[in-house]
Amino acid sequence: MKIEIKRLERKDAEIFVNIVERAYNYDDRNALHTIFQVNMDTQEDGCLAISLDGKYVATGCFFVYGYLAWIGFVGVLPEYQRKGIGTMLFRHILEELNSRNVRIIRLDASFKGYGLYKKFGFVDEYPSVTYEFQKIPYPKGKVCILQTLTPEIIDLDSQGFGEKRIKALEAWIKRGGKILATNEGYALLKMKSVGPLIAKDLEEAEILLSHALNMGARRIIVPHSNFRAVRLISKLGGVERNRTMRMRLGGKIKENIPCIYGILSLAKG
Numbered sequence: 072m073k074i075e076i077k078r079l080e081r082k083d084a085e086i087f088v089n090i091v092e093r094a095y096n097y098d099d100r101n102a103l104h105t106i107f108q109v110n111m112d113t114q115e116d117g118c119l120a121i122s123l124d125g126k127y128v129a130t131g132c133f134f135v136y137g138y139l140a141w142i143g144f145v146g147v148l149p150e151y152q153r154k155g156i157g158t159m160l161f162r163h164i165l166e167e168l169n170s171r172n173v174r175i176i177r178l179d180a181s182f183k184g185y186g187l188y189k190k191f192g193f194v195d196e197y198p199s200v201t202y203e204f205q206k207i208p209y210p211k212g213k214v215c216i217l218q219t220l221t222p223e224i225i226d227l228d229s230q231g232f233g234e235k236r237i238k239a240l241e242a243w244i245k246r247g248g249k250i251l252a253t254n255e256g257y258a259l260l261k262m263k264s265v266g267p268l269i270a271k272d273l274e275e276a277e278i279l280l281s282h283a284l285n286m287g288a289r290r291i292i293v294p295h296s297n298f299r300a301v302r303l304i305s306k307l308g309g310v311e312r313n314r315t316m317r318m319r320l321g322g323k324i325k326e327n328i329p330c331i332y333g334i335l336s337l338a339k340g
């Protein structure tokens with residue numbers, strides 16, 4: 072059998088979409104096409120796929136932010152799982168990140184991926200939990216809506232997240248993402264989800280979240296070690312829909328968890 076690893080280009084979107092759609096049971100192909108373009112904008116050479124005798128069966132992406140990298144969209148077609156293909160692809164990504172001098176690698180592990188990452192030495196950090204909202208609260212306070220990133224927002228984001236990830240944020244803004252800003256907080260609204268949501272305190276977070284929900288957001292992914300964020304989501308009626316485990320390989324990153332009410336996404340941090 073001929074096994075090949077291909078680096079995906081923009082024109083290869085269908086390969087990515089076909090695999091992720093089935094591996095993750097994700098039924099919105101348009102959203103996956105947008106996500107693939109955002110992946111390419113963030114890390115042009117970061118998405119790989121494995122083919123067996125010319126048939127594409129697995130994909131996986133990485134995103135490098137300075138000394139830190141995130142891995143996401145690791146997926147194998149259901150009928151090809153449990154044959155060692157996920158392990159092969161993941162090992163290849165780790166070797167590539169190693170050769171790029173990345174010191175810390177993080178990811179959000181699904182139940183199915185958890186064992187694979189443990190095998191490579193990844194350790195648990197905290198659960199990242201997706202919540203959905205049906206009831207929309209009355210908007211509190213005031214926010215500004217921006218179409219571009221400002222230096223203040225870039226600072227807020229990198230202080231919360233622990234590194235700069237401007238390309239990832241800009242990629243969403245280019246595709247209709249909106250920035251909501253308060254004095255010392257900001258949120259990105261994209262494809263019915265809000266995140267990152269970074270705020271200095273609970274009050275600013277509630278202002279940003281209540282406005283994002285009124286502007287169409289229905290989902291947020293919360294780092295569960297921020298207890299204030301968990302309380303806020305429960306107060307606003309968020310219902311848990313999915314739970315993953317944030318894991319890392321390498322040292323602990325200097326993120327500011329008490330300020331992070333919503334993460335960017337499960338693949339990009």
Ligand SMILES: CC(C)(COP(=O)(O)OP(=O)(O)OC[C@H]1O[C@@H](n2cnc3c(N)ncnc32)[C@H](O)[C@@H]1OP(=O)(O)O)[C@@H](O)C(=O)NCCC(=O)NCCS
Binds near residue numbers: 094145146179186
């Ligand atoms: C997670 C995922 C990528 C793993 O891919 P995979 O190709 O099945 O992974 P592997 O085959 O390398 O390893 C999976 C298991 O099969 C076992 N295995 C590997 N080769 C095998 C073989 N020839 N026969 C039997 N079992 C085998 C491995 O030991 C491993 O067992 P473990 O889970 O008990 O440790 C895949 O299950 C998937 O796409 N899931 C849906 C999407 C998802 O959740 N992705 C992860 C997001 S973080």
